[in-house]
Amino acid sequence: MKRIVILITLTLCFLTESQGQTAKEWLDRIDANMAFMTAEFTAKMTVHHPNGQERMFRFVSKVREDKFALMEFVDPPRERGTRYLKREGNLWIYFPRQDRTLQIQGHMLREGVQGGDFSYEDLTESRELEEMYNASIESETDTTLIIFLEAKDMTVSYPFQLITIDKVSSLPVQQLYSGIGNTPIKEMIVLETLNFGKRKFPTKMEIRSLLVDGKWTKLEFEAIEFGVELPPDIFTKESLEKKH
Amino acid sequence: MNSFRLARRNVKRDSRRTILTILAISIAVLAVTFMDAYLRGIKESVLDTVIRLESGHIKITSSDAKKHSRGIPLDANIQQVSDVLATVEQSPYIKIATSRIKFPVLMDKPGGSLPAIGNAVQFSKETELLEFEKILIAGNIPQDTSYGVLLGEGLAKSIQKTVGDGLFIVSHDAFGGLGPGLYTVEGIFRSGIGIYDKKFFYVPLAAGQDQLYMPDSALEIICLVKNGLDDSEAANKDVQERLQRSGRGDLDVVPWNQQNTMAAMVGNMGAIYFIMMAILAIIALTTVINTVTMSVMERVKEFGTLRALGYTPWQVMRIVFAESLLLGIVGTIAGFTVGIILALVLQRVGIDLSSGLQGTDLPMKPIIHPHPSILTGVKSIIYGLVVSVIAAVYPARVAVRIRPAEALRST
Structure with missing residues (x-):
């Protein structure tokens, strides 16, 4: 009897350790798929409001290592020339009509970009998932895997996440973001992924608020180029405030 | 005896x-x-x-506004407000009808930020309501077409601004995005009401609509009735019927005594x-x-x-x-x-x-x-x-x- 108890205990310990490693491995795979040195892309963001109104934005973004980004809105005309500079965790917005720059900080970082469902913090967060969360496998099928993430530090935007991963592409296909108390806040669904050489990358996604009925944001990458040459002085405030 | x-x-x-x-x-x-x-x-x-500052004898709002129990619901606004105003002004009871937008902002001040409340108003129509001529203590009343701002005395002191200074304000627009606005301080007022002097500022309606992405929209229409309180119920009914007939049943018309605070x-x-x-x-x-x-x-x-x-x-x-x-x-x-x-x-x-x-x-x-x-x-x-x-x-x-x-x- 004693032997059986020891055997079960050892098996459970082994399984737990094995699952933890597997979840970590999957996170590493996602991070590897999504990570890049430099990229330039044009994207279209559609924000659907509960009152039925929709606003479409188009922006061009230059990114280096997830830590530096310069984003410029080209559409609609009202937003044309508005630029966002992300630099080592800080975010500034330049408003061309007023020729003024505003640093987004504190609680404002958790508000939606252009009233949409992607927050400024979503844009500025550059740490890898594995660094911020403890991961465990929730369930698994032949084609998908669900990983539960629990934040190591509860001050992050989403203390809990549930990620459904496509085993073939090693990309998340669905992501449920939850707040303190594991209350779901929003849900992201990947609608399309494309191959860029050996890399698979989500190019169309929709994020839906679970707190406000009828509110969602769709993001479509219209053009993406990885490994582009970016001048060293591009991610500076001078560049942000440069007039065309 | x-x-x-x-x-x-x-x-x-x-x-x-x-x-x-x-x-x-x-x-x-x-x-x-x-x-x-x-x-x-x-x-x-x-x-x-x-009545002059907040409720009017009658206030018209979007019926969606009452779904919001807190805050200022900029997204629940009155669209095509100029058409609504034209309809309201046809009522024989109405003396003045004017559009307003109230919006919360955070203003930069030395050593931090300060919450304030902006009010986009038609200065030319507010003479009898907000009485700017009586409360102005410095500068001028902004023109309706300008990007001028009228600051409460206490607010002006807190943010250390005076007449002629530039003022950059960022608030949320009607879609929840950031709405920036660059104004010039044109005047300073003292109303004697603490919250108004410490927290309030006024900008022209057109400038506010532009900043808040609310073209031809307003948060509320404030009406003064010709015969004052005595006729407010009858005026309310008349305005309500006119709006219904013009296909604006999406709006709430509320007399002063049915507005909660009052x-x-x-x-x-x-x-x-x-x-x-x-x-x-x-x-x-x-x-x-x-x-x-x-x-x-x-x-x-x-x-x-x-x-x-x-x-x-x-x-x-x-x-x-x-x-x-x-x-x-x-x-x-x-x-x-x-x-x-x-x-x-x-x-x-x-x-x-x-x-x-x-x-x-x-x-x-x-x-x-x-x-x-x-x-x-x-x-x-x-x-x-x-x-x-x-x-x-x-x-x-x-x-x-x-x-x-x-x-x-x-x-």
């Missing part, structure tokens, strides 16, 4: 006690007369201020008035009961004699009531005369509460003008007479219970 003649003779007997009783009734009636006029003045001041405020004032009147009545009653009872107790032998001479308990009771009523009539006339003169003088001069109101958020003018009315007179006279009659009940019962034999035996 006639009860009143007996009563008149009795009140003359002890002039000190009579004066004391008349004084008690006079003071109570004076206080009632003055307080009625004073509270009426406060109520009118609060009503006038809230109803609560007026309700509280009624309760305060009732409590004050009750306290004054108790003070007057106890004094009058005391003096009339003393008068009765001192005349036990006299009442005993009257009973022995064949006076019925009812006739004795009438003498006591007549005595009290006589004192009440004199006291009421004296108290009402002094009270009404005081109220009329202060109606002209005004009572300056500015030092007391400084820093408070009470929506009222710093100078209160008591407003006596015919109703004030009627109330005070009834009050004085009723108090003196009620005060006689106990002494009258004492007088009736006096037994003639015992009374005549007493020394």
Whole structure:
């Protein structure tokens, strides 16, 4: 009897350790798929409001290592020339009509970009998932895997996440973001992924608020180029405030 | 002998006690007369201020706005507001109809940020409502087409801005995005209402609409009715019907007294008035009961004699009531005369509460003008007479219970 108890205990310990490693491995795979040195892309963001109104934005973004980004809105005309500079965790917005720059900080970082469902913090967060969360496998099928993430530090935007991963592409296909108390806040669904050489990358996604009925944001990458040459002085405030 | 003649003779007997009783009734009636006029003045001041600044006689909002229990719902706005205004202005009841947008902002100030409340208004239409000419203390009132801002005095001090300075404001627009606005401080106002002077600023409606991404939209339409409060219900109904007919059933039309803040405020004032009147009545009653009872107790032998001479308990009771009523009539006339003169003088001069109101958020003018009315007179006279009659009940019962034999035996 004693032997059986020891055997079960050892098996459970082994399984737990094995699952933890597997979840970590999957996170590493996602991070590897999504990570890049430099990229330039044009994207279209559609924000659907509960009152039925929709606003479409188009922006061009230059990114280096997830830590530096310069984003410029080209559409609609009202937003044309508005630029966002992300630099080592800080975010500034330049408003061309007023020729003024505003640093987004504190609680404002958790508000939606252009009233949409992607927050400024979503844009500025550059740490890898594995660094911020403890991961465990929730369930698994032949084609998908669900990983539960629990934040190591509860001050992050989403203390809990549930990620459904496509085993073939090693990309998340669905992501449920939850707040303190594991209350779901929003849900992201990947609608399309494309191959860029050996890399698979989500190019169309929709994020839906679970707190406000009828509110969602769709993001479509219209053009993406990885490994582009970016001048060293591009991610500076001078560049942000440069007039065309 | 006639009860009143007996009563008149009795009140003359002890002039000190009579004066004391008349004084008690006079003071109570004076206080009632003055307080009625004073509270009426406060109520009118609060009503006038809230109607001009917040509620109008009628307020029109999007029916979606009531779904938001907190905050300022910029997304629940009135679209094609110029068409709505045109419809509203056709109503024969409406004197002024103007669009407004209230929006919260965070302003930069040395050492941090400061929450403030912006108000986008049509300055040219707000003359009678917001009375900018009266409250402006520096600079000018911005033009409707400008990007000028009018700052509350306290707010201007907090953010260290003065006339001519630039002011960059970022707020949320109607879609929840960031709405930046660059303005020039054109004027500074002092309204005397704490929250308005410390937190509020005004910008032209067109500039606000641009900043908040609300083209031809507003958060509310404030209406003043030609005949004021008297016609507000009828005006409300008329405007509602006109909007329905023009296909704008998506809007709520609410009269001033059905807007939550106003109803609560007026309700509280009624309760305060009732409590004050009750306290004054108790003070007057106890004094009058005391003096009339003393008068009765001192005349036990006299009442005993009257009973022995064949006076019925009812006739004795009438003498006591007549005595009290006589004192009440004199006291009421004296108290009402002094009270009404005081109220009329202060109606002209005004009572300056500015030092007391400084820093408070009470929506009222710093100078209160008591407003006596015919109703004030009627109330005070009834009050004085009723108090003196009620005060006689106990002494009258004492007088009736006096037994003639015992009374005549007493020394």
